[in-house]
Amino acid sequence: MKESSAQVLADRNADMSTKHLMMRIKEIPKTGYAFGHQDATAYGMGWKNNGNDNRSDVHDVTGDFPGVYGFELGHLELGHTQNLDTVNFKLMGNLIKKAHKNGGIITLSWHPDNPVTLKSAWDPSPAVSEVLQGGALHPKYRSWLIKVADFMKSLKSDSGKPIPVVFRPYHEMNGSWFWWGHGNCTPEEFKRLWIETFEFLTINNNVHNLLYCYSTDAIKDEGEYLKFYPGDEYVDILGIDLYHKNSTEEYIQQLNNNLNILAKIAKKKKKPYAMTEGGLNMVTVDNWWTEVLDKNITDKGISWALFWRNAWPNHYYVPFKGQKSSPDFKKFQKLPNVLFLKKLKKIN
Numbered sequence: 206m207k208e209s210s211a212q213v214l215a216d217r218n219a220d221m222s223t224k225h226l227m228m229r230i231k232e233i234p235k236t237g238y239a240f241g242h243q244d245a246t247a248y249g250m251g252w253k254n255n256g257n258d259n260r261s262d263v264h265d266v267t268g269d270f271p272g273v274y275g276f277e278l279g280h281l282e283l284g285h286t287q288n289l290d291t292v293n294f295k296l297m298g299n300l301i302k303k304a305h306k307n308g309g310i311i312t313l314s315w316h317p318d319n320p321v322t323l324k325s326a327w328d329p330s331p332a333v334s335e336v337l338q339g340g341a342l343h344p345k346y347r348s349w350l351i352k353v354a355d356f357m358k359s360l361k362s363d364s365g366k367p368i369p370v371v372f373r374p375y376h377e378m379n380g381s382w383f384w385w386g387h388g389n390c391t392p393e394e395f396k397r398l399w400i401e402t403f404e405f406l407t408i409n410n411n412v413h414n415l416l417y418c419y420s421t422d423a424i425k426d427e428g429e430y431l432k433f434y435p436g437d438e439y440v441d442i443l444g445i446d447l448y449h450k451n452s453t454e455e456y457i458q459q460l461n462n463n464l465n466i467l468a469k470i471a472k473k474k475k476k477p478y479a480m481t482e483g484g485l486n487m488v489t490v491d492n493w494w495t496e497v498l499d500k501n502i503t504d505k506g507i508s509w510a511l512f513w514r515n516a517w518p519n520h521y522y523v524p525f526k527g528q529k530s531s532p533d534f535k536k537f538q539k540l541p542n543v544l545f546l547k548k549l550k551k552i553n
């Protein structure tokens with residue numbers, strides 16, 4: 206690969222705004238890394254945005270908003286008005302617009318239902334071969350992708366410019382819990398799914414506001430990371446999802462080991478990289494943000510780290526007012542290398 210080709214986006218016809226987003230993402234590690242939260246402004250602990258709120262649990266605690274905003278497209282493919290987590294898609298569009306206007310970066314995940322069984326994304330029944338070109342469900346799957354394309358194209362700023370987003374479909378494919386995951390399709394089928402999705406969105410549907418992010422779950426080595434990788438020409442950003450599930454020691458080891466592997470791969474490929482999901486459910490360690498997280502990710506060169514949603518009292522990943530890790534989270538927000546919205550918007 207030529208030196209310069211690494212600067213080219215997967216989508217050769219990407220909008221100017223998409224190229225600009227890529228530049229910002231590459232620029233971030235020179236200062237630090239951005240802090241992200243899933244569904245940050247859609248709801249939080251004990252509240253739900255009715256359309257008029259400008260609120261996030263992160264802001265309640267720190268007085269600053271996240272730099273990166275994750276939203277989820279699951280059930281868009283079915284034509285539903287709200288996603289699988291009951292976020293209305295119109296509201297989502299407005300929250301994306303607001304986050305973008307304020308200088309935030311948007312990343313979209315997608316947990317599409319299993320197209321064969323019509324059960325959830327977590328139904329591992331084989332389905333990928335059915336939706337690929339030549340498969341019985343290929344036309345139906347295309348109708349799903351058209352809905353995704355339409356939503357992406359509807360994202361426009363006040364002045365009518367396309368809002369660029371990081372699209373992160375078919376994530377955690379090295380795990381076997383999703384229908385597109387390990388053991389439920391072959392790596393070759395997965396790569397076809399990625400490439401056909403990419404081509405259908407860009408070529409057939411003229412979607413040009415996406416950066417494509419490939420993200421695995423935790424890995425044991427470089428080989429596992431790249432097993433399903435569709436190729437440099439179809440990917441802009443490399444991601445990894447790292448959750449603190451067992452002991453703190455184990456997580457510290459995993460952060461260091463996995464982010465070093467990711468950094469090594471990404472540097473070879475000259476692509477930016479990020480911790481695309483993660484966190485400690487219910488943040489049960491008081492000084493988790495500064496001592497467990499920041500200390501072990503700060504020197505890795507990631508562009509951002511995104512924490513999962515504040516869904517219920519026993520399923521949340523960032524503090525809300527009064528939560529035990531709040532004091533430490535405030536310290537974390539003040540670290541010069543940790544970019545919440547106020548600092549991230551300066552990188553433009």
Ligand code: BMA
Nearest residue numbers: 277279289290316513514516
């Ligand atoms: C999972 C959980 C689910 C949710 C899904 C998609 O990790 O939070 O409750 O439906 O993500 O957002």
